[in-house]
Structure formats: structure tokens, C-alpha cells
Amino acid sequence: MENTQKVNPTIIIILGATGDLTWRKLIPAVYNLYLDNWIPDSFEVIGVSRKRISEKSFREHLHDGVNKFSRRGKAKKTEWDKFSECITYLKGEFDDDATYSSLEKKTTALEKKWGVAANRIFYLAVPPNSFEEIAMKIGSSGLARNKQQGRIVIEKPFGHDLDSAKHLNDLLHSNFDECQIYRIDHYLGKETVQNILAFRFANALFEPIWNRNYIESVQISVSEQLGVENRGNYYETAGALRDMIQNHLMQLVCLIAMEPPVSFEADEVRNRKVDVLNALRKIHPFEVNQFAVRGQYGAGWINGKKVIGYREEPDVSATSAKETFAAMKLFIDNWRWQGVPIYLRTGKRMNETISVITVQFKPVPHQSFPPETIGNWQPNTLTINIQPHMGICLNFQAKRPGLKMLLYPVDMSFNYEESYTSGTPEAYETLLLDIMEGDSTLFMRADQVEAAWKAVMPIIDLWDANPAENFPNYEAGTTGPEDAEALIARDGHTWSVTLPEKK
Numbered sequence: 226m227e228n229t230q231k232v233n234p235t236i237i238i239i240l241g242a243t244g245d246l247t248w249r250k251l252i253p254a255v256y257n258l259y260l261d262n263w264i265p266d267s268f269e270v271i272g273v274s275r276k277r278i279s280e281k282s283f284r285e286h287l288h289d290g291v292n293k294f295s296r297r298g299k300a301k302k303t304e305w306d307k308f309s310e311c312i313t314y315l316k317g318e319f320d321d322d323a324t325y326s327s328l329e330k331k332t333t334a335l336e337k338k339w340g341v342a343a344n345r346i347f348y349l350a351v352p353p354n355s356f357e358e359i360a361m362k363i364g365s366s367g368l369a370r371n372k373q374q375g376r377i378v379i380e381k382p383f384g385h386d387l388d389s390a391k392h393l394n395d396l397l398h399s400n401f402d403e404c405q406i407y408r409i410d411h412y413l414g415k416e417t418v419q420n421i422l423a424f425r426f427a428n429a430l431f432e433p434i435w436n437r438n439y440i441e442s443v444q445i446s447v448s449e450q451l452g453v454e455n456r457g458n459y460y461e462t463a464g465a466l467r468d469m470i471q472n473h474l475m476q477l478v479c480l481i482a483m484e485p486p487v488s489f490e491a492d493e494v495r496n497r498k499v500d501v502l503n504a505l506r507k508i509h510p511f512e513v514n515q516f517a518v519r520g521q522y523g524a525g526w527i528n529g530k531k532v533i534g535y536r537e538e539p540d541v542s543a544t545s546a547k548e549t550f551a552a553m554k555l556f557i558d559n560w561r562w563q564g565v566p567i568y569l570r571t572g573k574r575m576n577e578t579i580s581v582i583t584v585q586f587k588p589v590p591h592q593s594f595p596p597e598t599i600g601n602w603q604p605n606t607l608t609i610n611i612q613p614h615m616g617i618c619l620n621f622q623a624k625r626p627g628l629k630m631l632l633y634p635v636d637m638s639f640n641y642e643e644s645y646t647s648g649t650p651e652a653y654e655t656l657l658l659d660i661m662e663g664d665s666t667l668f669m670r671a672d673q674v675e676a677a678w679k680a681v682m683p684i685i686d687l688w689d690a691n692p693a694e695n696f697p698n699y700e701a702g703t704t705g706p707e708d709a710e711a712l713i714a715r716d717g718h719t720w721s722v723t724l725p726e727k728k
């Protein structure tokens with residue numbers, strides 16, 4: 226979508242500017258915002274990193290990233306040349322005060338040139354062990370002293386557990402106001418994820434049945450064919466529960482289960498989301514095995530290619546007990562959701578790459594059709610497909626054409642690719658624009674992050690203290706360990722099949 230209204234003059238300071246995130250995601254996103262006319266005329270990106278590299282090579286490196294990863298494909302030379310004029314580079318150590326005084330000089334000079342106080346956005350595209358130091362330096366240097374316009378952006382993982390998340394929150398709060406802090410969960414920027422709110426609260430049809438009286442269960446599956454790639458070091462400290470469930474999947478749970486907000490003010494939406502997390506039933510240590518399953522991939526086949534097991538991946542211990550798959554069942558103890566199981570599942574090196582939410586409705590209360598009419602009878606399901614094919618599909622029973630009454634399930638579907646021809650923005654485009662506009666609706670507040678950690682801590686504690694003895698327990702290219710099937714089968718359910726491919 227092209228814009229007609231521009232945001233305030235903005236300086237984005239990317240700390241960790243020569244890293245992967247900047248190359249693959251941030252600059253391609255800023256470039257697309259530029260092409261769509263969202264970027265103000267007074268705008269600059271200052272890349273900061275320890276690397277000794279010229280501004281010219283820095284720009285070339287980013288150009289290469291845009292060519293490779295932009296949703297629009299290769300950048301046109303004239304457009305890129307013009308855009309890249311607003312990119313500068315500063316070599317600096319993150320622990321050195323001189324880096325921050327150079328930034329003060331650069332930002333003040335720009336503001337003087339533009340004649341306004343600009344948004345100063347500090348994007349920490351660095352490993353989590355640098356968050357604290359950088360946040361303190363930005364705070365003590367006074368670079369973000371303007372509370373309305375000084376903003377700090379923190380990527381996940383936000384802490385390693387509840388205590389470290391609290392510690393990081395305390396540290397941030399001693400340097401910034403909560404309204405200056407943008408904790409990114411890129412899932413919240415995805416089109417289909419935002420559409421959950423529109424689907425639920427912009428239609429009168431679904432909300433009346435969106436509760437325990439009509440819904441049997443909810444499933445959220447995020448499976449990836451990719452392995453841990455070159456992130457072995459990080460993944461060995463994280464695992465699937467910390468990497469995906471504590472953040473992305475919990476956020477999806479919030480969107481599916483929250484009460485209707487009174488308005489779309491950031492804090493109202495975030496209050497309703499945190500209500501969900503606060504209502505999650507506590508899992509006691511002795512119950513963890515009934516509520517959660519872990520797995521690790523061994524060697525296998527993906528799309529006809531042999532792939533190695535997790536323990537053979539670079540930077541991974543040959544005896545690693547880290548989970549690359551996690552599934553869990555949770556309950557929300559409130560009036561709307563009491564007794565409805567919510568199943569979460571995520572894994573690497575699975576048979577397919579798909580993120581999907583399935584809402585399974587209850588069966589009809591009375592089956593009036595005679596058994597011979599029922600071809601393949603199933604209760605209604607609503608499938609929200611987040612990726613790769615974005616869409617929503619309602620599955621219901623219909624009479625198959627013919628002289629006899631014969632019931633079969635059919636789909637009523639909404640498919641983004643068919644319905645819209647305009648390009649869909651990447652999650653980072655949405656989130657960066659929101660940061661520039663000062664809208665924190667799609668960002669996690671301190672209490673939200675802590676409540677999400679609280680929900681998974683009993684599992685983390687038990688798993689950390691008791692390394693799995695049966696790893697690897699699923700082959701790459703499969704649907705994960707058998708125990709995950711048992712987790713859901715015990716309640717009489719099965720993991721849902723996925724949406725049909727676009728025809």
C-alpha cells in the first residue's frame with residue numbers, strides 16, 4: 226500500500242549494522258517503505274558496528290541484501306542510488322563512550338540541518354548478551370532523552386527465563402520509559418496474524434460462537450523444514466520452547482483467545498492480551514509430562530535431500546539434549562475458555578513449512594441424518610493459515626450433488642493471493658513503520674513478556690534439570706516425535722491436516 230501521509234523526520238540507528246538481521250530484514254524493509262512512499266524526506270539510517278568497513282562497501286553490502294531478500298526482487302539502480310544516500314556508517318565499539326558521543330554529534334547535526342527534533346530510533350540488532358550494555362550506554366549518554374521521540378527496539382530473545390527477563394525489564398526501565406521500549410515479536414507484524422483481530426472483531430458472525438459452548442479445541446502449529454542453519458550457538462542455549470513457544474506461539478494464543486478490546490489503543494489491546502496470559506492454568510512440575518512433549522531431529526530426508534541430525538550441526542554438541550521440537554497443551558481458566566484445550570506445536574526439520582491455527586468446533590448436538598448419508602462427516606473447522614499460503618478457510622458439511630443425500634465436507638475459503646493483487650508487506654515493514662509512528666500496539670509490553678515466561682517456566686525448569694534420554698527421537702522430514710501424537714490423542718483429537726494448496 227502506498228502512503229499519502231509521512232511520518233516525522235526520523236533517524237534509525239542500527240547497532241549491529243553489519244549483521245544478518247540488518248542485511249536480510251531491516252534494510253530490505255526500510256527500502257520497501259521508501260518505495261511505498263512512507264519514509265519522510267528528512268530521514269537517515271546510521272549503521273553502527275565494530276567492523277572496519279568503508280561507507281561505500283557498507284552500502285554495497287546492504288544493496289546485495291536488498292537484491293536477495295526484498296519482496297520486490299532486485300532493486301532498480303536509480304531508486305537504490307537515491308535511497309542509499311540516506312545510509313551512513315559509523316565504526317564503533319558498543320562499550321566505548323566515544324561511539325555514543327559520535328552518535329550524539331551526528332544526530333544533533335542532522336536535527337540542526339532539518340530544523341526539528343527527529344525521532345531517534347535505536348535498533349539493537351545485536352546478540353542478546355549486548356542488550357544490557359548498549360541500553361545502559363544509550364540511557365546514560367542522554368541520546369534518547371526526548372521521551373516522545375527517543376525509542377529503543379529490542380529483538381527476541383527477551384531474556385533466557387523469567388528472572389533474566391525481569392532483570393532486563395528493570396534495567397530498561399531505569400533508562401527508558403515503557404512507552405519508549407519496542408520489544409519485537411516479528412510474528413505480530415505478519416499480515417495474517419494482524420488479520421486475526423480483524424476477523425474476530427470486525428465481523429458479527431464469529432464472536433458469538435467463539436467460546437467453550439461451540440469450540441472443542443484450538444491447535445497452533447508452526448513447523449519448519451529448515452534446521453538450525455548457522456545458529457547452533459544460539460540454539461544450544463534456546464531450544465524450541467524458548468525460541469518459538471514463549472513468544473510467537475504465545476502471542477498467537479493471545480490473539481485467538483483475547484476478549485474484544487474497547488478500542489484499538491495500544492494499551493487496551495495489550496491489556497486484553499495479557500489477561501489471556503494471566504489466565505493460563507499453571508502447570509505443576511509433576512504434570513509437565515502430561516502437558517508437554519519435546520523432541521530432537523536426527524538425520525533424515527527433506528524434499529529428496531539427505532540432511533544431517535541436530536547433533537551433527539555446526540556449533541552443536543554431539544550429545545546435545547536441546548529440543549528442536551516442542552508441543553504443549555494449555556488451558557485458559559476463564560468463562561470463555563474453561564475446559565477448551567489449546568494445543569501448541571513447533572519444530573525444525575519437519576515434513577513441511579507451515580504456520581496454521583485450527584479452531585475445531587463441537588459436533589452437532591444431534592445427528593438427524595441417517596448413517597448411509599454420511600460420506601466423511603467431520604465437525605466444522607476454521608483454519609487460519611499464516612504461511613506460506615495466507616488465508617482463512619471454513620470447513621463445513623454440504624450435500625454432494627446427486628439424486629441421493631450424501632454429506633461431505635467442503636471448504637469456503639478466503640485466499641490472500643486470489644483476493645488481493647497488491648504486494649503484501651513483510652512483517653518488518655509493518656513493525657518498523659509502527660515504531661516510526663510511535664504506535665506500540667504490536668509490541669510486547671514488559672508484563673506480557675514476563676507472563677509468557679511464567680507460563681513456560683515449569684516446563685523449562687523440568688527439561689533443563691532432566692536431559693532427555695531418547696534424543697534424537699524424530700527423523701528429519703517427519704511430523705515430529707510420536708509422543709506429540711499421544712499428547713493430543715489422549716483427548717481424542719489429532720493434529721489437523723493443512724489447508725489445500727492454492728489451486
Ligand code: BG6
Nearest residue numbers: 381411449451468469473580612
Ligand atoms: C525466529 C526464530 O524468531 O522465527 C527462528 O528464532 C525461526 O528459529 C523464525 O526460524 C521463524 O520465523 P518465520 O517468520 O520464518 O516463521
